[in-house]
Amino acid sequence: MKKTVNINLNIALKLVIDSQSDVVEVLETSATVLKAFSTTEETANVSSHIISESENKYGILTLGAKSRAGMLIPTSSEITIIVNGEEYKPAKPVSSHKHTRGRIDGLTRLYREYPDIFKAGSEIRMQFQPDDLMLFIQK
Known part of the structure; x- marks a missing residue:
């Protein structure tokens, strides 16, 4: 039996972008789970x-x-x-x-x-x- 886990996330990034070189530096990341549920193949979706x-x-x-x-x-x-x-x-x-x-x-x-x-x-x-x-x- 196949089991599926669906997770909806809200992801926040704090970036610094060098406008001259177009280099992106990631300073901070965070993720919040908005919704998560698990189902078997028979009931998925x-x-x-x-x-x-x-x-x-x-x-x-x-x-x-x-x-x-x-x-x-x-x-x-x-x-x-x-x-x-x-x-x-x-x-x-x-x-x-x-x-x-x-x-x-x-x-x-x-x-x-x-x-x-x-x-x-x-x-x-x-x-x-x-x-x-x-x-x-x-x-």
């Missing part, structure tokens, strides 16, 4: 989410940067979506938002193809695999 009316109307998924799946989704990246074991293949690639971590845009067609899963008020379960940028969704 699994989140549940309730589809809101706004998400359904605008074809977006807002997982939030603090959810297990949302925190791992990089910004400005193409995401592969797997719904109930089937790969969703849109005409235009699905991508994460440019600035907002945990938000995926371009899902209007997906929501219309799977209305039972993505209707407002429905609860879905998700697992994100960061290595291959795949989001697995099931009801």
Whole structure:
């Protein structure tokens, strides 16, 4: 069984930069753990989410940067979506938002193809695999 440890850090550096030579000297460093959790392979990155009316109307998924799946989704990246074991293949690639971590845009067609899963008020379960940028969704 594979065990995963996720740690979010806040890192502070005190630097001196010589403007003539562009040499950087590190004077001080400190790190603070903001969040840490450990999971087994079976439960890693699994989140549940309730589809809101706004998400359904605008074809977006807002997982939030603090959810297990949302925190791992990089910004400005193409995401592969797997719904109930089937790969969703849109005409235009699905991508994460440019600035907002945990938000995926371009899902209007997906929501219309799977209305039972993505209707407002429905609860879905998700697992994100960061290595291959795949989001697995099931009801």
